[in-house]
Amino acid sequence: MSALPLPTILLNLHNAAAAAGRPAPRLLAVSKTQPADAVAALAAQGQRAFGENYVQEAVAKIDALAALGLEWHLIGHLQSNKAELAARHFHWVQSVDRPRLVAALAAHRPAGLPPLEVLVQVNIDDEGSKHGCRPDAVPALAAAIAAEPRLRLRGLMAIPAPWPDAERRARAFEAMRTLFQALAAQYPQVDTLSMGMSGDYPEAIAYGATMVRIGTALFGARPRPA
Numbered sequence: 739m740s741a742l743p744l745p746t747i748l749l750n751l752h753n754a755a756a757a758a759g760r761p762a763p764r765l766l767a768v769s770k771t772q773p774a775d776a777v778a779a780l781a782a783q784g785q786r787a788f789g790e791n792y793v794q795e796a797v798a799k800i801d802a803l804a805a806l807g808l809e810w811h812l813i814g815h816l817q818s819n820k821a822e823l824a825a826r827h828f829h830w831v832q833s834v835d836r837p838r839l840v841a842a843l844a845a846h847r848p849a850g851l852p853p854l855e856v857l858v859q860v861n862i863d864d865e866g867s868k869h870g871c872r873p874d875a876v877p878a879l880a881a882a883i884a885a886e887p888r889l890r891l892r893g894l895m896a897i898p899a900p901w902p903d904a905e906r907r908a909r910a911f912e913a914m915r916t917l918f919q920a921l922a923a924q925y926p927q928v929d930t931l932s933m934g935m936s937g938d939y940p941e942a943i944a945y946g947a948t949m950v951r952i953g954t955a956l957f958g959a960r961p962r963p964a
């Protein structure tokens with residue numbers, strides 16, 4: 739997949755949302771394995787929010803680009819022993835999938851920073867991913883996050899499997915929409931359904947994504963596999 743210019747991606751998001759009668763979703767530019775220069779180039783075009791998978795790689799970029807005032811999201815699996823580093827450097831963590839991580843992030847979010855914005859990652863396909871909580875674990879995990887003053891529950895994240903069968907993909911997106919609507923009805927601060935990547939974002943938007951995470955379509959193929 740070759741890279742598209744940022745304005746083209748934004749137009750695609752706008753068009754997909756308009757077709758579904760919805761506001762355009764936020765774009766998270768997924769910069770994992772991309773050098774800080776590539777992030778700075780996109781920031782110069784107006785992109786503010788960036789997603790990273792690996793804590794140490796991300797922290798180096800966050801520090802190098804601190805003067806730009808960007809918003810950094812952790813979207814990769816988070817090991818508990820990296821929770822402190824993540825809580826100190828990121829603005830959002832989208833991959834919270836177990837109670838132990840909730841406690842560790844809350845304990846380590848520095849008092850001088852605003853609460854950490856948190857999404858619950860849901861394993862919506864069972865087989866699709868090793869990470870993410872089961873759909874029936876969302877209410878308890880959400881309640882644990884909402885009870886932590888140093889965390890702010892903002893919604894849900896999923897990586898639906900790229901099934902070749904369109905109906906199967908649609909079932910996963912629809913299940914995420916249902917979970918999200920139930921959560922938003924319970925928590926007024928919940929406003930974010932993060933789903934959709936380079937290969938499936940128009941479909942995700944049709945099913946109510948409010949944030950899409952796009953890497954390859956923006957930056958081109960990654961320098962090394964991730």
Ligand SMILES: *Cc1c(COP(=O)(O)O)cnc(C)c1O
Pocket residue numbers: 768770791813814897935936937951952953954955964
């Ligand atoms: C890498 C990654 C993306 C972006 O994937 P592309 O196919 O390059 O757009 C989105 N979300 C997560 C969780 C990722 O790990």
